[in-house]
Amino acid sequence: MKILKYIFIVVAFTFVREEGKAQCSPTDQLKVCIPKLAGGFNFLKSYEINGRDGRLEKVEYSYPFAKGTQYMVNLCSSEGEANGLVVTLYDSSRKQLATSVVNGQHVSAIVFTCQSTGIYYITYTFDNSTQYCGGSALGFKR
Amino acid sequence: MLWLVSCGSDKKDEAEAFLDELEEGVDAPAISEETINDILQQIPAPLEISMLMRESGADYDRTILSDPDNVSNYNTTFKRAINLGIYGTDLIYTNIFGKNQEGLSYMKSVKELADDLNIGQFFNLKLVGRLATNNDNLDSLMLITTQNFNAINKYLQENRRANLSILFLVGGWMEAVHINCKMSMDNPEVGSLAERIGEQKIILENIMLLMSFYAETDPNIKELHEDMKKLQEAYGNIQITYTYAEPTTEVVDGVLVIKDNSTSTVHITQDNVKEIDSVINTIRNKLTS
Numbered sequence: 001m002k003i004l005k006y007i008f009i010v011v012a013f014t015f016v017r018e019e020g021k022a023q024c025s026p027t028d029q030l031k032v033c034i035p036k037l038a039g040g041f042n043f044l045k046s047y048e049i050n051g052r053d054g055r056l057e058k059v060e061y062s063y064p065f066a067k068g069t070q071y072m073v074n075l076c077s078s079e080g081e082a083n084g085l086v087v088t089l090y091d092s093s094r095k096q097l098a099t100s101v102v103n104g105q106h107v108s109a110i111v112f113t114c115q116s117t118g119i120y121y122i123t124y125t126f127d128n129s130t131q132y133c134g135g136s137a138l139g140f141k142r
Numbered sequence: 143m144l145w146l147v148s149c150g151s152d153k154k155d156e157a158e159a160f161l162d163e164l165e166e167g168v169d170a171p172a173i174s175e176e177t178i179n180d181i182l183q184q185i186p187a188p189l190e191i192s193m194l195m196r197e198s199g200a201d202y203d204r205t206i207l208s209d210p211d212n213v214s215n216y217n218t219t220f221k222r223a224i225n226l227g228i229y230g231t232d233l234i235y236t237n238i239f240g241k242n243q244e245g246l247s248y249m250k251s252v253k254e255l256a257d258d259l260n261i262g263q264f265f266n267l268k269l270v271g272r273l274a275t276n277n278d279n280l281d282s283l284m285l286i287t288t289q290n291f292n293a294i295n296k297y298l299q300e301n302r303r304a305n306l307s308i309l310f311l312v313g314g315w316m317e318a319v320h321i322n323c324k325m326s327m328d329n330p331e332v333g334s335l336a337e338r339i340g341e342q343k344i345i346l347e348n349i350m351l352l353m354s355f356y357a358e359t360d361p362n363i364k365e366l367h368e369d370m371k372k373l374q375e376a377y378g379n380i381q382i383t384y385t386y387a388e389p390t391t392e393v394v395d396g397v398l399v400i401k402d403n404s405t406s407t408v409h410i411t412q413d414n415v416k417e418i419d420s421v422i423n424t425i426r427n428k429l430t431s
Contacts, residue, residue, distance in 0.1 A: 034285070038397070043285050044187050045292060064186050064345060067406055068334065072397075089400065097389045098400045109397045116384055116404040117341045119184050119348075140190055142197055 024050045024078065029135030033076035038109070041072045041139030049085065049124045051132025059124045063138060065114040070141050073122055074109035075100065077134040082108035084129030087136065092118035101127065173355045178304050182295070184348050185311045188231040189288055191318040191338060192238050198332045200325040202239040207232040208317070208430050210247040213254050215431070220362040223306040224429050226255040227313025230291055235321055237284050242274035245283075249274075256294070259306065264293045305356050305363065312349055312366075313429070315342075320426055323419035330412050339418060340410035343377045350374055369425045376417045381409040 026048035034043055047061050065071055073089070075082035088099040089112060097120075100107050106127070114120075126132050208228050216225045229252045236245035249270050256262040270286060273279040291314075298307040319342055326335035350370060357364040387403035 034289075042189065042193065042281075043288055044190060045183075046289075062180065062183050064184055066186070066190065066338065066341060069190070091404070093386075095386075097402070098391050098398060100398060102391070102393055102398055107393060107396055107398045110400060111397055112400045113402055115402040116386075116406040117382070117408070118344060118384075118406065140193075142193060 024052075024131065024133035026050050026133060026135045029076040029078055029133070030137065031135075033074055033135045033137040036074055036076065036109075037072055037137050037139040038111075040141045041070075042141060043137060043139050044071075045138040047122065047124070047136045047138065049134040049136060051126050051129065054126070054129075054132050056132070057125065060121060062119050062121045065112070065118065065120045067115055067117045068142060069114050071112045071114060072109055072139045072141075073112075073136055075124075075134060075136050076108075077129075078131045079129065079133075082106050082134075084126055084131065085134045085136075086125045086127050088123045088125065090121040090123065091116070092120065094121065175299075175302070175304065178308075178352065178355065179299050181348050181352050182299065182304065182307060182311060185315055185345060187288060187291075188314045188318040189234050189238075189284060191315075191322060191342075192231065192235050194334060194338055195235070195322065195325050196238050198325065198329060198335055200329050200332070200335070202235075202241060203324065203328075204241075204244065206321055206324045207235065207248075208426075210251040212430060213251045216255065216258075218362075219259065219306065220309065221429070222255045222258050223309035224313035224366075226252060226259065227310040227315070228317040228426075228430065229255065230287075230310070231314045231317035231321070234284070234287060237287060242276075242283070246271060246274050261294050261297060264290045264297070305360060308352050308356065308363070312353070315345065315349065316422060316426060316429075319418070320422045323415055323422060326415050327412070327419065336410050336412065336415050337408045339415055340380045340382065340408035341406075343380050343382060346370075346374060346377055366425070366429075369428070373418065373421045373425065376414070376421045379414055379417070383407050383409070 030046045030048065034046060037043060045063060049059050051059065073087055075085045075087055077083045077085045082100065086100050087110060089097045089110065091097055097112070098110060100110055124136065210229065216222045229248050233245055233248035233252055236248060249267060253262055253265045253267055256265055270283065273283045273286065294310065295307050298304060319339060322335060322339050326339060329335060353363055353367040353370065357367040383406065385405050389403055390401045392399055
């Protein structure tokens, strides 16, 4: 009987812990992020950021940027604003162009004026994140 | 099944063949799904290529688009998927020029093809129809169209139908290049149109790579891949040169603004544009017949 009681407590505790852990739903964050693209930017792509509770160090996407076009990449974290999320942009040779942490401060969007056509890499990483979850929208204007 | 029984034998054969095709799909290529999805991301949205046309001052030309009434001719999964992409670009083109009523014809064709491919759930014709009645809704219309197409791609990739996603994207891309070529030939003084066509050399390389993964297992993709080798040959005459320089950054109103100091130059002539246009016409006529 004692054993059964022990099993019941362990199982119940496990369920409570799982319930307490928020499920990552990047789609919800995308709904926030797309309308937040600055005026004049046309929506192109939305990117889900799911770090699988910290098991993934980074989430990466790529897109061809065209010369003479401005691109905006914004961040929407499940922890509010861009909290815990970092976006870094790399060119086609994988040279880092910029990151959204500037002098220790996080910015919630980056704008890149492209002068060299090619495939660019948009990498999302986590910094002091608790939920490892968010969304991001890519927009463009000429 | 009841519907199949009630149809004539020709219709039955056609429908059964289609269902078999859907169920069997194609053998998965040896390359990983992740790699395929990574490359698929690198095909640009037709919206971006098309936007340049309006800004260049080029006039709207309905005659260069695919006929929206041809939808009943597309009775294989291959033709449906590729023409879904073609119509999708035509729809965006009409949207960009504010030709909303003509856009509705394309929307109906897109919806019909999507229904035939079992992905019609992503289109809300009523909503699009309502938005299309007023040019003030152009941004919303384009946003919804882009979101729908992104959702289709995601769904196809997640449901292991990436081969259809490739066809859909290739169809859309090819139509955008086709329209761009026509506009460039009509407006040779607008260098940015020709330059945009030349830049597609980078995209074509990825498309050819993607198609090569499926060419061994899918005879339709194999044939298209062979045809597109001629396009690759035409693009062989175009050179893109790069000069690298460190970017500069500044924070403006909480946004990091990055100034690219690198440059790329596309070396393309109007003769190159004509050659690309001619090859695309041949491939496109085959796909839309």
